[in-house]
Amino acid sequence: MKTKITLLLSLILAFICQGQTIEKFSIDSGGANATAGGIEILYTIGEVNVQELSAGNIQVSEGFINGTMKIKMDAKLFLQGPLLNPVSAGLMNDNLRQNAIIPTTSPYADLATCNASVFSVTGANAIVDWVWVELRAANDNTKRITGKSALLQRDGDVVGLDGVTSLIMNAAPSNYYVVVNHRNHLGAMSAGTIGLNANTASVVDFTNSGFATYGTMAQAILTSGNMALWAGDVNGNNQVRYLGPSNDSATLKTIVLNAPGNASGSNYFPYATYNLGDINLNGVVRYLGPGNDKGILKNIILNHPANPSSNYFPISQQIPN
Template identity: 50%
Template sequence: MTNIKIMKSITSIIVAILLCSISSAYSQAIDKFSIDSGGDTSSSANIQILYTIGEVNIQERSSANLQLSEGFINPQIVLAISLDPKVFLQGPLLNPTIAGLMNDDLRVAAYIPTTSPYADNASMDASVLNVSGNDAIVDWIWVELRDANDNTLIVYSGSALLQRDGDVVGADGVSNLLINLPSDNYFIVLDHRNHLGVMTATALALSVDNVNTMNFTDSAFSTFGSNAQVILVSANTAMWAGDTNETDQIKFSGSGNSTNSIKDYVLADPGNGFNSVTYSSTGYLPIDVDLDGSGKFSGSGNDSNIIKDNVLNHPSNGFGSPTYTISQTVPLASN
């Protein structure tokens, strides 16, 4: 009887060992990594949140700007400078259809590209150009922040969009610009592909704690250099129109003048079969000084006359010389 009990005990032990072995062999292993199923950047006011969504993870993963654990959203909150500049371009305000608003002829004609013409090749959704009214897009514009101690040193640069009422906004067409820099003093530069750029007279205090506004259209707003902007009939100020060859200068006659750029473009236009100097080239053109969608060298409504009038009427051109050069007052960047 005792031997039978011993045998049963041994058998039970063997069965238990076998069951444990089978269970161990077929049990699920949990690896210490996550399978990411998504992620994005979300912005609100001047707060930017970076995040990734993943499956359950029993180990934390981190990089320079992100930390994830347990598969939940683990954001890094970045406080950015919220910039709300306002500026006018002279060209689309020469014959405004609505007083105080720049014309948006390029948008109406569907000439504005969804990819920026500037160095960063920023892009916007085509639906942004469906907006009309005060917030309709006039064109792309270039924004820089420069070092407070060296106004030739660019610490931020990027494309933005310009609305009819002068608001400079992000690529979504409505939001303030978010710039990932700390609170500090900066020079602010605004530039355009065929208008002369403009810069604040001094470095302004910009903070991540609030929206930073600056109105370049206000004649009382101080800009760098003498006659940095043109004074409009409305008494507002605007960026000088006429830099058709991207030299940061406006010249009516003389070597390298801006009007010859218009003439050369028009005469070389494949659609100008008769090489007529009165031909109108159309599209998104550097020679389109008033941004109406066409570039003309001579004839009614030509762009050359805008350049001539700016040169002859410039406050510093005391003798009304047609060879006078209007130079951009923004210092040449060192980087």
């Protein structure tokens, strides 16, 4: 009898334990949350593991979130492509925006989204395209701490998803190497670490010739004396190449020949779209014919300060792997 009662009590206890739900609680010293453009949620679920998840315009950071796990940055960069033939001196052309072909979803890994209304701004603060910004560890410049899509204004300002405000990234205030990149330009990294914090946006100006970048000739020198990311990486292999192995001309040709609407398979077909083959970001991918991107690519290669005058000269991205 005693055994039976013990067994019954054990069963009841087991049942109660199974039915018990874990109380939801949060360990959060800062309660940091913020909204920028899309929706951003920060919360803790008491895990030691910290990770970030993104789906659409919702970004979730889980784990122990500290209120100061944010940094603010006023990065600045120029893209060589839209500055090769600028309509307004010192301002990148914004044909992609004018042609209404910039997607509201970022072309980069985080698939960040913005409201289409950010593309209605005109003038110096009009949006040129999406760019990618990343922070790397001070003790290991190959180690990415975090990366994020951002928007680029004509005057070079790298801004958040609202197209206006300073870029905010989820990282502890500290010193980082800063990397900037663009889908068909070569990225660049700061030569040294830069102190970043949550309250004051540090200026990280890649357009300034006095700003040291990692490696050798990481950026193009503009006639204005400013610096710009090298244009022409159509095939995304971190090298700009006109002729020779894995050159970008061949990829450009393939894009044009396979363009929807190019039924006759003409090398002269102007492919009006948002595409890696559009080296000068004028809204048209063109292999041959007026203002073609192939000729632009050739000029970029031939004008490189280190190129004696070879069509085979490769320009390599100066970011450590």
